[in-house]
Amino acid sequence: MARWEPGTSDRLRAAALDLFVEQGFEQTTSAEIAHAAGVTERTFFRHFRDKREVLFGGQDQLELAFVTGIRDAPAGAPPLDLVAAALDSAAQFFTDERRASSRVRQTVVDANPALQERERHKLASVAAVLRTELHAHGVPEPAARLAAESGATVFSISFAQWIAPGEERGMREIADGVLGALVSLTGAGAAEMEA
Structure with a gap:
């Protein structure tokens, strides 16, 4: 088996997703993922701490994208x-090339309650970083x-739409549309309260 080749992380991730869909997340071992990718199990652990990280790796990069958007925004901008700005910056993380694997990843997460909990934790972490x-x-x-929790919710809804079957719009x-709907909703609510 090859010890190192370019693209090993991507091969491991693709092999893992295939196995997770075929066998189920809990039934798949890191050794099986490594074998399917043509590497040793030791190589698997050089790239990922555990098989959950195959699905949730990149959290730091995603959070940095949100942070960068806020840091690059003009001083004094409303919340x-x-x-x-944070959502716009994070959207760059979700390219059309990632959509197919993101759809598969979500089917794996949706089929496993423990992974669903991890996904909720990921969103809570995004909200905390935004705040x-x-x-x-x-x-x-x-x-x-309020703005941070709303931003995390907008992101979650947007991501679900982005991976929906047949969806072709960019993240x-x-x-922008989901945030616009929130702004419209809150504007209507404020006007009704004043009346």
């Missing part, structure tokens, strides 16, 4: 504009928490 960065940008409470376009 939802900062969230929009921290909004604080750093001068947004006080409770606006920072940025979808996120």
